[in-house]
Amino acid sequence: MTPVALCLEELLPYNKDSRRTRTYSMIIRTGLVLSTVAVALLVPFFGLVMAFIGAFLSMTVSLILPCLCYLSIIGDKATISQRILCGFIIMVGILCAIGGTYSSVAGIIRNYINF
Template sequence: MTPVALSLEELLPDKTDSREARAYSLLIRTGLVLSTVGVAILIPFFGLVMAFIGAFLSMTVSLILPCMCYLRIIGDSATISQRLLCGFIIMVGLLCAFGGTYSSVAEIVRSYLEM
């Protein structure tokens, strides 16, 4: 939520009084937390959906894409060991992404069928 809060705080006019700036910051962050709690209460599978998004995107962004971009940038100058290590990291990332995505989707389906 920090990036969202910082983006919203940048839209506010520049305040020289630090107390007023802190008050606005506190209001923005409190509103974001309350809205997140409201969504979590109103949407029954919010935690499971967040697990699905996290399982898929975190592995993609933290393991798979950096290695693929690295290999793409250095191109043919990559050594065999660099290619093998990046390939291994990509495979581990894919396995974790598929495993996490499968388990979260299976849990969503199980919870839905229990309703």
């Protein structure tokens, strides 16, 4: 939530009064937390939906894309061991993303049927 809060705070007009700025910041952050709590309470299976998003995006952003970008930047200068290691990390990332996505989708379907 910090990046969202910072973006919203940047939209506010600049004010030299730090007390007013701090008050606006607390209001924005409190509103974001309350809206998150409301969504978590109102949306059924919120945890499973977040697990689905996390499984797919976390593996993509933290394992797969960095290796692909590294290999793209280095190009032909990458040694065989670097290519093998990056390929291994990419495969582990893909397998974890598939496994986590399958597990969360299966949980959503299982809970939806029992709902």
